[in-house]
Amino acid sequence: MSDVRTDESDESEESEESGETGAWRPSGDRDHHRRAGELTAVELLRWGWRQLTSMRTALVLLLLLALGAIPGSVIPQSGVDALKTQNWQAAHPHLTPIYQKLSLFAVYHSPWFAAIYLLLMVSLVGCIVPRLVVYWRGYRKQPPVAPRNLTRLPDSTSYTTDEEPDAVLERAQRQLSRGNRVATGDGWVSAERGQLREAGNLLFHLSVLVVLVGFGIGSLFGYKGGVILVVGNGFSNQLTQYDDFDPGSLFDAAKMEPFCFTVHDFKVQWIDSGPRQGLARGFQAPLSYRTDCGSDPSPQLSYDLRVNHPLKIGGTQIFLIGHGYAPVITVRDAQGHRLTNGPTVFLPESSDFESFGVVKASGRQPGKDIGLEGLFYPTFAAVHGQPINVMGQLNNPTISMLAYVGDLGLNGGVSQSIYAMDKAGMTQLKKPNGKVFRVDLRPHETVQLPNGAGSVTFSGIRQWTRLQISRTPDVWLTLLGVVLALVGLLGSLFIRPRRVWVRARRRDGTTLVEVAALDRSGGGDLVPVLSSVVESLRTPSSKGQEGARG
Amino acid sequence: MSVDLGVSTATWEHLSNQAIAAAGIVYFLALVSHLVEWSALRTVPVKATARTAVPASATTGGPPSVPEAPAVEHAGPDESTRFRIAMFGNLALQLTIIAAAAHFVGLFARAEAAQRVPWGNMYEFTISGSFVVAAGYLLLRKRFGLAWMGPIVTSMVLILLMVAVLWLYAPVEPLTEALRSYWLVVHVMSAMIATGAFTLGGITSALYLVRARAERRGTMREQGYVARLPALATLDRVSYRIHAFAFPVWTFAVLISGPIWAHEAWASYWNWDPKEVCAFITWVVYAAYLHARATAGWRGRNAAILALVGVATLWFNFIGINYFSTTSQHSYASGAPAISLRDR
Ligand code: HEM
DSSP states (O other), rough: OOTTTTTHHHHHHHHHHHOOOOSOOOOOOOOOOTTOOOOHHHHHHHHHHHHHHHHHHHHHHHHHHHHHHHHHHOOOOOOOOOHHHHHHHHHHHHHHHHHHHHTSSSSSHHHHHHHHHHHHHHHHHHHHHHHHHHHHHHHHOOOOOOOOGGGGGSSSEEESSSSSSHHHHHHHHHHTTTSSSSEEEETTTEEEEEEEHHHHHHHHHHHOOOHHHHHHHHHHOOOOEEEEETTTTTEEEEEGOSSSSEETTTTOOOGGOEEEEEEEOOOOEOSSSSSTOEHHHHHHHEEEESSSSSSSSSOOOOEEBBTTTEEEEEEEEEEEEEEEEEEEEEEETTOOOBBBOOOOOOEEEEETOOEEEEEEOOOOOOOOEEEEEEEEBBBBBEETEEEEOOOOSBBBEEEEEEEEEEETTTSOOOOOOOOOOOOEEEEOOOOOSSSSSSEEEETTOEEOGGOOOOOEEEEEEEEEEEEEEEETHHHHHHHHHHHHHHHHHHHHHOOOOOOEEEEEEEEETTEEEEEEEEEESSSOOHHHHHHHHHHHHHTTOOOOEEHHHH | OOOOOOOOHHHHHHHHHHHHHHHHHHHHHHHHHHHHHHHHHHHHHHHHHHOOOOOOTTTTTTTOSSOOOOOOOTTOOOOOHHHHHHHHHHHHHHHHHHHHHHHHHHHHHHHHHHHHOOSSSSSHHHHHHHHHHHHHHHHHHHHHTTTHHHHHHHHHHHHHHHHHHIIOOOOOOOOOOGGOOHHHHHHHHHHHHHHHHHHHHHHHHHHHHHHHHHHHHHHOOOOHHHHHSSHHHHHHHHHHHHHHHHHHHHIIIIIIIIHHHHHHHEEEESSOOOOHHHHHHHHHHHHHHHHHHTTTTTTTTHHHHHHHHHHHHIIIIIIIIHHOOOOOOOOOOSSOOOSSSTTT
């Protein structure tokens, strides 16, 4: 491959071999005059450090980072989707222990992933700091002396003229000083531009560090929690009120902000026509809140919570991320005692809000628990005897559940999911003819359970909202970091550092002018640059034959 | 985006479908013209067509060694061959422009039909993404001397459109609530532009590898397509410049606008969701590509390979994750619940 950036490639070639970098991208001036066998511990350390901070290592670490991130996008992650992870683990009993040893269910918290990015960070610091120093020192330096033999450079040209060398050089200096820093010497002019590219590059790499620090703070000190709240109910910001809670490792529960709120209503805008007819579209959860619900409560405020429009209370944010129905199902035992009261949250199984739920009614005597398990249809219809749900709106709300009696195991001291029933001690109720008994009810209907086990009433329907509540300290730091990184990146990629040299000398009675250019970014096309420089140097009077090398 | 022209949704949708079909047909004609052009070129050895009027210093690795369009100034022997080459080359370009215009009309009509930006599902994302590829090619053609890319771009866009129409088509539907956000518009727009540009860069890198291999093995035929590609140095440089454009755009899409939107919609700006992870992997691979170009021993061939790995992760992210991953909140492919229930 013929390389455009011969000069630079030589530099880095050398830097890779010897660990020392050329003038443009030095990583410090270290000596490397060492004979074989003379490796002391210090030298070994130095050598190790040099390896770690070399470009090639950075590259390999970057690729490792990419590779290391892959398992997390293929294998379910317990931090992302706990349920899915459990299901996967249940389905793969042999792989699971191995995967667990390799932390493959929590890749981004695993030691080996941390090792990769920590090494990368060390490498980054080791790479950036020396370069910052060099850049700082070199910034005010004059552009370098023009190389002796300009036509040896890959991008060069020459012509002859009758003008005096000084006149040519003087013009060159004037022309090139536009947008360049210019130095002159005996018989040459040297111009340089685009030094900010390196600044951009440094800014970018420093900002990567800032982002990581910000990200680290956010995930160490922050938390994320979720709660399903039946409309009308209140919430106060304490650990016990959350359904699920995912704190950072340095999170301090005492620092949770003491707000509280109540969701008053939940409004859904349904799509009435088109292919998505019957689906939900606009959501609103009007709520009232206090920023401080302690002994000295702050005044009550209100807010219309919507998707994409979170409520901010102090540093905590509350997001509306889900909703569903909570039928109120009243279970009575044989004596007519009410065993349950209040709404039961049913979880939607599809976008039309056909929902699944479990009602657990603990009986007054042991072994007399009643359990219901089944579906809620917002708009029920029977097509050829098959129950289906037409849409998410409450046009024909119906529950269809199976009933069980026995021991729900609620007193065993083991905490149970409220969305699943332990059927080990339960027997399913059957009709006298031996067929499966179903509790099929519409609102305000009641059905008697077989064998005089009791009755079930579908008393009404409430709605619930699922709220995500999270606090990420110092998000602004991360945001600032990425924005600065982008700015630095733009500078680094689009500023083209370039050097142009002109040499003029008397030869055989005419003046030979040589022009050469060097692009350090490897992205530039120097032909137009050279021709425009030559153009600007040649006055109409200067005739002479033009010679292009090569 | 929406202009009320008193035209119904159905009409717009119909117009969009027809425009996309028309664009497909015209891309096909453009491809045919390219094939005629290049088959005519086969009869002429490369040297006979190489433009000699390279600027003053012929020594640089810079200028394309093959001119802008497969030039014919010095096309050797045959007058009619020369004419054929020029005419079909030109025709192919004109047809591509027309096709891209129709393609744009298709997108615009789709946007009007849906009353929103046209990227709510895989079909829309594919027709938009392929438009970015075509438009990028047309815009950069002159600047970077991309004429040689014509046959590849037209066939690729044609295939993408066919896939979109045959397998991905979905009728116009409104966006679900979580997807209605300005940040999402910005996010998807930049992701799409970057995807188009990375794809162009991937084509360049692939051809770099093809040409490098042919040169290494000495199997380059005088008249072949490969012999007419720009010199390796030029391919490498063009590839770098396209990637250098795409990378910051991708950075903005994946690491700025995406997280901002995610933060508004799902309460946390980075969720390690498969789609995010994959986009991050793509980002890291392209960062490695940029590094490789500055690392001894990695320049050229290895850098080009990294660029291809990058494109692979990019397209896997778009196609694969949508179909294979069910945890992704970005899922276009499945009708995810209107607002999803995560962590449950
Ligand atoms: C977090 C890890 C890193 C990321 C994401 C990253 C990303 C990038 C990107 C995107 C560029 C392209 C910008 C340009 O071409 O100027 C770049 C360039 C560069 N990086 Fe890194 N980098 C990382 C770590 C490192 C490390 C550890 C080193 C030191 C060995 C390093 C040294 C360089 C150098 C010298 C350039 C300039 C290359 C050139 O002149 O083209 N980077 N980096």
